[in-house]
């Protein structure tokens with residue numbers, strides 16, 4: 546069978562996402578701001594890449610055998626990626642998640658066939674934290690592997706080997722800056738390392754939400770969190786194995802309000818329906834673009850990650866009652 550323009554396996558639908566020029570952010574920055582459309586992955590988020598690389602790595606090490614189980618603790622998107630990849634490769638998936646994440650993510654995981662284990666949100670030091678619970682479950686389950694997305698560097702390898710070369714190729718080898726937020730840190734560290742391997746002059750910036758400790762770490766060497774954020778999937782309090790050696794040149798901190806304003810504008814003006822981590826990333830990309838322009842790089846090109854679809858947050862970011870309880874602005878078209 547010859548099918549030169551078709552995809553031979555569903556697994557191959559992960560990655561090779563489009564890169565789009567963002568008009569409003571480019572105008573605000575005074576230079577080109579590009580968004581990598583990770584919501585176009587089969588699981589509708591950037592985490593499909595980590596899920597695929599983690600599963601392939603466990604297979605290659607002989608840890609994951611036919612009929613085995615992949616177990617993970619996740620804010621949701623990694624679980625969705627793992628559930629899809631596990632189905633495609635003939636494995637079961639068990640996902641442990643804090644019970645304060647969006648209902649859409651929980652319903653999606655159940656719909657995909659994952660076994661969902663909900664635990665109360667708690668500090669990382671607490672043995673009942675979702676990450677530790679998932680590790681224990683994996684130890685107790687025969688034929689199971691623990692995906693361990695935070696400290697398994699197969700996660701960042703996904704971005705070294707796929708996200709970075711895709712961006713480099715899509716922009717014809719001319720990029721000046723890259724920025725995004727960190728959850729596990731796989732995306733910022735892996736894409737940063739991968740891009741710098743092409744051109745060490747590319748400026749890599751961390752865009753941190755409030756409530757995370759990394760902004761202070763990269764600014765003053767101290768892991769210290771301030772404030773809080775409702776953004777899901779981002780906000781880290783420690784240097785994970787994926788973050789070790791991340792080539793961070795500079796850092797920004799963005800509020801939920803700044804991120805939401807870009808979520809609103811990208812939907813209203815450019816027809817892109819995104820989650821809050823994408824809005825925070827775009828706010829950071831605008832700040833990085835403005836910095837590069839101020840330093841004399843008038844034709845700067847900055848890339849960021851559009852991490853997941855807004856359809857995953859209809860009950861939160863796109864729900865006036867929820868926004869009001871959080872004291873956050875409601876999109877004008879939702880005001881009744």
Ligand SMILES: Cc1ncc(COP(=O)(O)O)c(C=O)c1O
Pocket residue numbers: 590591592620621622623726727728729730731732733777778779820822823852853
């Ligand atoms: C919506 C969303 N944005 C961003 C991230 C952060 O990606 P990373 O874990 O690679 O730092 C995640 C991770 O779960 C996520 O779910």
